[in-house]
Amino acid sequence: MRAEAASIIGAPVGIETHEQFSNPAQQKHAAELGMWAWLLTELLLFGGLFLIALVLRYQYPDSVHAAALHLKFWIGAANTAILICSSLTMSGAIMLSRLGGQRWMVRCMLATAALGSLFLVLKGYEWFADWQEHMTPFLPGPYALEGDAQSRLFVNLYFVTTALHGLHLTTGVAILLGLTWMAKQPDFLVKHQNRIEIYGLYWHFIDLIWIMAFAVLYVVGR
Amino acid sequence: MSPLDTSLMDPPNPSATLERPKDYLHESHTLRSWFFTTDHKRIAVMYLFAITVFFVIGAIAAGLVRLSLVVPNGEIFTSDTYNKLFTIHGVVMVWFFLIPSIPATFGNFLLPLMIGAKDLAFPRLNLLSWYIFCAGSLFAVFDIIIGGVDTGWTFYAPFSTTFSNTWVVPALIGVIIAGFSSILTGLNFVVTIHTMRAPGMTWFRMPIFVWTHYAVSLIFLLATPVITMALILLVLERSFNIGIFDPTLGGDPVLFEHLFWFYSHPAVYIMVLPGMGVISEIVPAFAQKKIFGYRFIAYASIALASLTFFVWGHHMFVNGESDTAALVFSVLSFAVAVPSAVKVYNWTATIYKGSIRLKTPMIYAMGYIGLFVIGGLTGLFLATLSINEHVHGTYFVVAHFHYIMVGGTVLAFLGGLHFWWPKFTGRMYPEGWGLVSAVFIFIGFNATFFPQFLLGYLGMPRRYHDYPPEFQILNVMSSVGALVLAAGYIFPMVYLVWSLWFGKRAPANPWDAKGLEWTTSSPPPTHNFITPPVVDFEPYDYPMETPGDAR
């Protein structure tokens, strides 16, 4: 029960059990394990791209170096910082969901979505700048590193990786907004507190993949 | 779990429709109740229907291939058509029949029953899996039949990326989508097995079928995303010429093969492991004997699912990988044979001195064991570098994998289908016809594929539209065998459907088998058990056990 009428936390929190489960603890455990299993598959999905990055760096170190110098290092770094901030706000949402602070939880979720969208805006700008500098070899038109055919491979890999990550982030923001709308309903934390935690795992994972991608594409061996 | 449950559920023979308790099949009849169901048993039936359709498509493609190979000069079809036919056969059979066959049908139906649960952990996700499967597979099948794809199911670069003029991209998109169905099914199974077991159902009281499905689910989760990426890259390569697999830009086609086979080798274990689970259920039931070496078989399932990830390079021995890598993969491929062999020994020891009943499921199971051994041994031959040099890309390979896939998995599928048919439908199939079909299939299968070992050894390449005339006799033998095999497949399609209306009504446990699924009615009620089971018995609690078996 509410400790104080004016407290921002302390609302009741719980899970409504679905039919196939015998108790809420079982449902919680299942949902958590399910999300980890999903994240496992996401890691292996990106894994193929990390493999290609490794192979290209091994086979054509100079071409990769030349291509990497054209990447927008500072935008990449800023984006990494943005996602790290969004992880903080997402953690805030999770903690508030546990403590029963619905209003502030919703605010944290919106902040997270806003930061995620900011990332996408910067990314879009970055891609536009790449196109302007003729660093889009997969599109028709001039290519800045024309003489170095192998550099195309790394640049294209960069686009594939960041596009796939961007797709996950876009989907993530969309789901987050949907979840936020649901989270505003009065009974949400009593029935579905679990959902915030499970979603939070996914959000942190998007951050994790970006950290790996940033390091592999922008940083190592620059 | 009350022993009275089953006798209450057994229908007095014949039972009036009104008296019968509601089971999952008869609970509601509307289309809506099927297409929006979350009941794992109904979803399993829907999968069964879908994979049967794909089996027929794949089999027709195979029939046309065998027809074409009756003459050496390839006059029956043009070479382009021939290439499209074997691509249809491979794509449909591998991705839309074999991979979902046992897990999505028997796994979906039986897993909750075997562990004493009401349903899978995520029933709506299960339904979504089915829809994703249908969407991806129908889209892909449409493309490979209407448009045609001539790359083979392996889609090797640079042919698929640069030189093929067929509907490669749409077909790939269909396969990519269907892959998500596997991933979600695997996820559902893993979570279900970990979290939904009935009280008292410890890991070492679970049937081996559950162990093998756990192992398969691990492979689904770990391997499928990698091929998703490989195929996405193929699509991008073909559409945007990103260059990663293009030698003219410095890319490497072998890199595609690494990504492709990292999944596709474990995929063959996706196709094999569930069959092993089925055999592990049938054999003890029809020998009325505790399975020999239960823990060894359980551990072997997990070992197989792990080791399988270390051997994919054996598909690439002559394709450009380094000699050192080839050596490493060859050695590891020998190692991966060991867990499979352990299972074969244990099934054999279970049968030995058992009280054997030669019913249809047991015929299939015994056929499986023999044919799987041949397939497995020839796999070891192929893993040997010096032999591989000669028989790679020949009919020897084709025969090897058909012995495992058809002689193994399809026989296990049919054996399981007959074994659990009473449970799924509440009807018995006609035993005489079951035996006849099993014999037709066994004879037809060997007549089709044994000559192919000889053809391969003698040098006939696979995927070739024409061949030297001296190979014609063996090819004709193989094609005639295929006719017998086809008859063997058609009979069950007829008599199983017949049994739905005219078969004898089945009791809860027609085979005197052990396992939770046999303690509930045939067919089971929607929520599986009238009273939720509590498990206080060991698995395979049959009257006999092998002397000297510790467990």
Add this chain to the structure above:
Amino acid sequence: MSQSVTPEDRRKLWEAMRVPVFSFVALLMFLAGLVGLGWLMPGRTASFIEAGLTLCMILTVLLFSMEVREESSLAKFYSFLGFCWLSILLCMTMVDYLTR
């Protein structure tokens, strides 16, 4: 009814947010290290340190942000299984490339 932060709330919130804030600060510091190295020492020698910093960031996200330390042993197992399998893909493929 207006809501405000009571002292009791403040304490509880701070208790709850300690680990996420620590994780946030750590990640930004590691990022600063990466950015610094990338800017000042471009070239191969820095690669190992950069790889090490990245590994620290990954572990921070996993262990602290995603709370793997408090998860069940099963979740812990699954959270690391993917990385193990990724390393199989990477290492065994590189066996081919390194020995050609």
